Amino acid sequence: MFILRSIFVDPWPFWAGGIIIGLLVPLLYYYFNTALGVSTGYGNLVKIFLPAKNLQWIKTKYAETFSWRVYFIIGIILGGLLSAILSGNLGITTEMGRFTAIAGWPGVLNAVFFFVGGILLGLGARIAGGCTSGHSIHGIANLHISSILATIFFIIGGIITANIVRSLFLGGAW
Amino acid sequence: MDKKLGFLAFGVLFGFALSRVGASEYDLIVGMFIGQDYTLVGVMVTAIIVGALGMQVLKKFAQPVKSGEPLKVSYKELKKWSIPGGLIFGFGWGITGACPGTVLAQIGEGKIFGLFTFAGMIFGTYIYARLKEKQPDL
Known part of the structure; x- marks a missing residue:
C-alpha cells in the first residue's frame, strides 16, 4: 500500500506539510472565525499550573481556564x-538530535538548557504578540506588517543563538 | 461543530503534519538557522502561500464563516515591544530547536527534553504576566 506508507510511515516532502498547515488558516476561519495560533494557549496553561489567578492579564484574558486553546494544545500533542x-x-527518548549527540552533557544540564530556551520562547512570544503559527504563518498569509516584522526578528534571533550554540557547545561541527 | 472538539481534531492534524514533515526535529530547525537544511523554510513558505490563497478564496464565498457571521481576521497591532519580543522569541527558537507548536509534537513523540522546553515556555509566559502587572503596555 504505497499511498498509506507515504502518509503514515515515510517522512513527508516539505510541500505536503506546508499545504496541510497552510490550509488550517482558512479552515479555522471558516468553521470558527478564529485565527490559527498556539502560543496564546500557554496563558491557559499558566492559569492551570501556576499560582497566577490574581494577575490582571490572566484574569481578563483567560476567564475560561479550559478554553478551546487548551484543546488545540492537547490535539497537537496527540x-x-x-x-x-x-x-x-x-x-521515550532522551535524544534531541545533534545537540545531545555532540554536546554529550549530563541530563540535568540538558534539561536546564532546554528550560532556559523555553523561557525565552514563552516570554518572547507574548511580548511579540504571537509565535511561528500566529505571526509567521497566519499573520504573513494575511499580509500583516507586524507579523512580517516579528518573523524577521524571530529568524535573526534564531540565527544568532543557533550559531553561538554551534560554536560553543557543538565544536563548530555540523 | 463544537469549537473545543473541532480544535482538538484540527490540533491532531496540525501535530501530525508537523511531526511527519520533520518540524519536531531539533536538527531541521537548528539546521535551518546554521544554513545546513532548508526543509522547514520550504514548509513555511508553502504554508504561507497556501494560507494566503485560501484566505482569498474564503473571502469570495457568499458566507466566509460557516455560521454566517462576518469574517473577522485577527490583527496583531505593531507595538514598540514587537521587535525586542521577536528577538527574544528567536533566541529561544535557536536554542531549543522548537517553537510553541512543534514542542507539543515533540512531547507526543516521546522526546523527554521537549517537556523541559514546554515547562520553560509556561514559565516564560508566567514571567510575562508578572511583568505586565508593572508595565501594562508590554
Missing part, C-alpha cells in the same frame, strides 16, 4: 503521538 505510533517511531 497528533505527534499518532505520527510516532503509525510510523513505528514511538519511544
Whole structure:
C-alpha cells in the first residue's frame, strides 16, 4: 500500500506539510472565525499550573481556564503521538538530535538548557504578540506588517543563538 | 461543530503534519538557522502561500464563516515591544530547536527534553504576566 506508507510511515516532502498547515488558516476561519495560533494557549496553561489567578492579564484574558486553546494544545500533542505510533517511531527518548549527540552533557544540564530556551520562547512570544503559527504563518498569509516584522526578528534571533550554540557547545561541527 | 472538539481534531492534524514533515526535529530547525537544511523554510513558505490563497478564496464565498457571521481576521497591532519580543522569541527558537507548536509534537513523540522546553515556555509566559502587572503596555 504505497499511498498509506507515504502518509503514515515515510517522512513527508516539505510541500505536503506546508499545504496541510497552510490550509488550517482558512479552515479555522471558516468553521470558527478564529485565527490559527498556539502560543496564546500557554496563558491557559499558566492559569492551570501556576499560582497566577490574581494577575490582571490572566484574569481578563483567560476567564475560561479550559478554553478551546487548551484543546488545540492537547490535539497537537496527540497528533505527534499518532505520527510516532503509525510510523513505528514511538519511544521515550532522551535524544534531541545533534545537540545531545555532540554536546554529550549530563541530563540535568540538558534539561536546564532546554528550560532556559523555553523561557525565552514563552516570554518572547507574548511580548511579540504571537509565535511561528500566529505571526509567521497566519499573520504573513494575511499580509500583516507586524507579523512580517516579528518573523524577521524571530529568524535573526534564531540565527544568532543557533550559531553561538554551534560554536560553543557543538565544536563548530555540523 | 463544537469549537473545543473541532480544535482538538484540527490540533491532531496540525501535530501530525508537523511531526511527519520533520518540524519536531531539533536538527531541521537548528539546521535551518546554521544554513545546513532548508526543509522547514520550504514548509513555511508553502504554508504561507497556501494560507494566503485560501484566505482569498474564503473571502469570495457568499458566507466566509460557516455560521454566517462576518469574517473577522485577527490583527496583531505593531507595538514598540514587537521587535525586542521577536528577538527574544528567536533566541529561544535557536536554542531549543522548537517553537510553541512543534514542542507539543515533540512531547507526543516521546522526546523527554521537549517537556523541559514546554515547562520553560509556561514559565516564560508566567514571567510575562508578572511583568505586565508593572508595565501594562508590554
